Amino acid sequence: MKIVAVALIAAFLTVCVQADQIDILKSVGDFSKGTAEARKASEALVNGGAKNLLPVLKAFQDSSLLASNWLRGTFESIADAEIKSGRSLPKDELVAFVKTTTESPAARRLAYEWLLKRSPQLEDELIPTMLLDPSPEFRRDAVQRLLNAAEVAEGNDATAAYRKALKGAVHEDHVKKIAKALRDAGDEINIQKHFGFLAEWKIIGPFDNKDMKGFPVAYEPEKNIDLTAEYDGQLEKVKWQALSTEDDYGTVDIGKQLENYKGSLMYATTTYNSSRDQSVEMRLGTPNAWKLWVNGELKFEREEYHRGTRMDQYKVPVTLKAGPNTILIKVCQNEQDQPWAQDYQFQLRVCDSTGSAVLPSDKSAKRENATGVNR
């Protein structure tokens, strides 16, 4: 009886120590905060061996990216040592963890990749069920399998596989490929809606940005959005005007749709109706300098011109309130004269952390069609 009690107390203390060490890893911060303690905690967890694998994975939940990297490094050191010592990883527990979609997507993917080192057949078992997984990496693998099947299928079978793949696709290359195949098959595909691009804007300008001096200047539209107001612009009086885009990827091309005013800046605004209070990502692509406000609060600003642009170039975390949310973007053009420095454009979408569109509530009624397939 005494022995059992001592064993139970020892086990309890071990769990407590383990939890303390994990808490230390979870509390690391920028600027090397908590590093010395984290190094010791990680070393202790590594020395503790395989019993720490699952607790380390579970700790990814709600951890910062920096803390996740400490947990990731610790997990890999443990797993590597186990395999090199000829021991097996706890396969059943790890598979169960991978299947638990409420756990951290990054931790589940980490567990999966280490499982594959010894059990590559798990890919066939797990991936086909992951088309709508919270992890974009798992989704990507599931979509790729469907694309592989579609490419060797014919007629309706191929089209059905592409339609299914589109439901899970969150990456541009996949969506492009699927959309082309489905459009060729006669489907109407709304890529804008699939990704959640915002296409309807009100825009005003140009305002002066000669010598790139306009970036820090707070012109009237960024002090107060009054869609009926008229202001002194760079060239003449300016008013808000409607500007929409039909581009698949939501590009609002100021240079082509209006004019490539050199040394200027424009403001564009739109209203996003959110069905509830929620955290989303606003993902922006632009080769121009920009600032982004949501509900009057500056979320990010960046003064870089013509170093390239791409979809999802910038990911800005935003908390939306239920109801209308006002988005304002300031887009700046400089006076470079090289042919590659003439773009004056932006694209902005609202999505979750997987890259799946979060549609405004006035479009959510058609959510079943958010994959963009109309047939």
Next chain:
Amino acid sequence: MKRLSLIALILVASSLNADAGDWRQFRGNLGNSVAEGENLPTELSGGNIAWKVELSGRGVSSPIAVKGQILLTASSGYAQDRLHVMSFDAATGELQWDRQFEATGRTGCHEKMCVATPTPASDGERVFAFYSSNDLICTDMAGNLQWYRGLGSEYPNASNSLGMSSSLIIIGTTVVAQVESDAEAFAIGVDAETGETKWKIDRPRKANWTSPTILPATDSSPALALLQSSKGLAGVDPETGTVVWEFSDGASTIPSSSVIDGTIFIPSNGLTTVKPAADGKSLEQVWNSSNLSPSTPSPVALNGLTFTVNSAGALSAGSIETGERVWQLRLKGPFSGTPVVSNGHLFFFNENGLAFVVKPSADKGEIVSELDLGETILCSPAASNNALFIRSDGHLWKFSEQF
């Protein structure tokens, strides 16, 4: 005070004395591409390939060699946000470990670059890996995480949408990184053991792809970190971040400066050489040559000549004494990597995977061997224990005489 200076000098000097055969950072231990004491294979052929191993992900960074380990970085994943630090057995090519982390900064790059463009560095006890996302990661030599700085998270505007490429240097106990872009620019000195910031200084706000290099200590002056930018070159105390001197005539933002025998070769107005004055606090210009303008590869030197490669792939040799161009040799370009200089030869790899071994003499250069690796090569080679190491996205090669 004198005693403290002496101790600092000894610490700095000892840090530069890597084990024989080590190639601890971008372009070698002194950052000048010279492989001192190495006897690299000059007749490159398939028979020289000691081993060739497959790599996952992408990488433009160069390998480094430390005590029988070859350390390498890569990035993978759809968003290239998985950061790899890998160790290979230099003797066999066997993968010893591969640690992966998730980028905390932006990972977008021009297609020619990738997130793993900066070359890692080592002080012999630790590996310091740096990425375009500005993640600065330190592991021990067994791959155990020692510290992690998410400079992309700490300074979220210090990034370049084309990608960042500046590699690390280590002087004494300081890891020096240049993080310079149009939107935000700084250089930082980080404590090698703790990961804590020793100093951080503002730098010119302009995109910059050059790497810091080392001006070794002399009897009268401690080693300096040389930080290049469009404005010129700054000599910076690696312990404090204090700018000791500045060269203000402008410089390239792609090829980096090299220091050979105390002379600094700066890609500035073509090529400019300067020497620190006796007090170590100012500079004296030696010469400037508009005929020796380097493209992407940095300048190197051997046997009284300095060498640069232009964008057309022409190798120019100039007198180290005068800057006068003395001969040219047509190579097949373009080149991204800087050649290694060893046993009287220059070892080039062009972007198309063609290797050239060039034997320069006073009045001409001769290509003594060529080898087609058939893959895109954008990194600079590394040299260690009489072997040459090079990587593509897909493979890591070792060349040596024994095979």
